Amino acid sequence: MRAIWKGSIGFGLVNIPVKLYSAVQNSSLDMDMLDGRDHSRIKFQRINEKTRKEVPYEKIVKGYAIDDDYVILDDQDFEDASPEKTKMIELENFVGIDEINPIYYETSYYSEPETQGRKAYALLLQALLKSKKAGIGRFVLRSTENLCVLHALDKVIVISKIRFAEEIRSMEDILTPTDISINKKELDVGLALIDQYTSKFKIDQFKDEYTSDLLKIIKAKAKGKRPSIKKLKPEKASSDDLYSQLMESLSSRKGA
Numbered sequence: 001m002r003a004i005w006k007g008s009i010g011f012g013l014v015n016i017p018v019k020l021y022s023a024v025q026n027s028s029l030d031m032d033m034l035d036g037r038d039h040s041r042i043k044f045q046r047i048n049e050k051t052r053k054e055v056p057y058e059k060i061v062k063g064y065a066i067d068d069d070y071v072i073l074d075d076q077d078f079e080d081a082s083p084e085k086t087k088m089i090e091l092e093n094f095v096g097i098d099e100i101n102p103i104y105y106e107t108s109y110y111s112e113p114e115t116q117g118r119k120a121y122a123l124l125l126q127a128l129l130k131s132k133k134a135g136i137g138r139f140v141l142r143s144t145e146n147l148c149v150l151h152a153l154d155k156v157i158v159i160s161k162i163r164f165a166e167e168i169r170s171m172e173d174i175l176t177p178t179d180i181s182i183n184k185k186e187l188d189v190g191l192a193l194i195d196q197y198t199s200k201f202k203i204d205q206f207k208d209e210y211t212s213d214l215l216k217i218i219k220a221k222a223k224g225k226r227p228s229i230k231k232l233k234p235e236k237a238s239s240d241d242l243y244s245q246l247m248e249s250l251s252s253r254k255g256a
């Protein structure tokens with residue numbers, strides 16, 4: 001793996017030099033866009049909208065539009081905006097990790113200590129495990145400030161980017177059935193159905209079945225064949241009554 005960021009974790013007055021590595025990868029198949037006439041690959045170019053000519057990457061700059069004009073920013077401007085955060089993940093406070101709603105999570109990185117920071121890293125790792133807490137901090141990655149959660153996973157401190165509150169859209173325009181009453185009998189059966197489906201979370205039990213099936217189709221087509229595809233047969237309840245549907249689901253699950 002290649003490090004995507006180098007800096008430090010600030011734990012009080014303790015400075016822990018670390019490298020960050022991407023902890024996730026895409027499980028979807030890598031598809032190329034092709035010209036349907038001769039199957040040549042489609043290339044994307046950075047085109048100047050006035051000259052219609054391609055712009056070399058090294059000539060591309062970043063600009064912010066103000067009053068029909070642009071203010072051009074360079075790397076130094078981004079660093080000057082918050083120099084202490086460009087190379088530091090400063091832990092601001094600690095929380096219970098179950099207090100963080102999943103809607104805030106983005107992506108995760110593994111942190112690896114540099115040689116001189118191994119003992120302090122081990123201390124923070126053990127403290128996170130023992131306290132069952134997660135640290136909240138922020139750092140700059142690719143010219144953008146990111147809020148993050150530091151949490152222990154086995155022998156590694158994982159740094160997960162999370163969204164700021166202003167990045168979460170308001171729910172007020174979402175139409176929800178707040179005016180519908182659910183009686184106790186229906187709720188009890190609903191709770192019983194949840195209990196029937198409850199188990200410990202084991203991520204390795206969940207596979208990317210769509211990608212797996214798509215790969216089978218690709219391999220079959222490469223051999224000039226067309227595989228037989230399982231047809232989805234949605235189950236239909238025998239009644240339109242909500243309580244009857246819940247009871248039927250409950251008995252069906254028990255017999256599974």
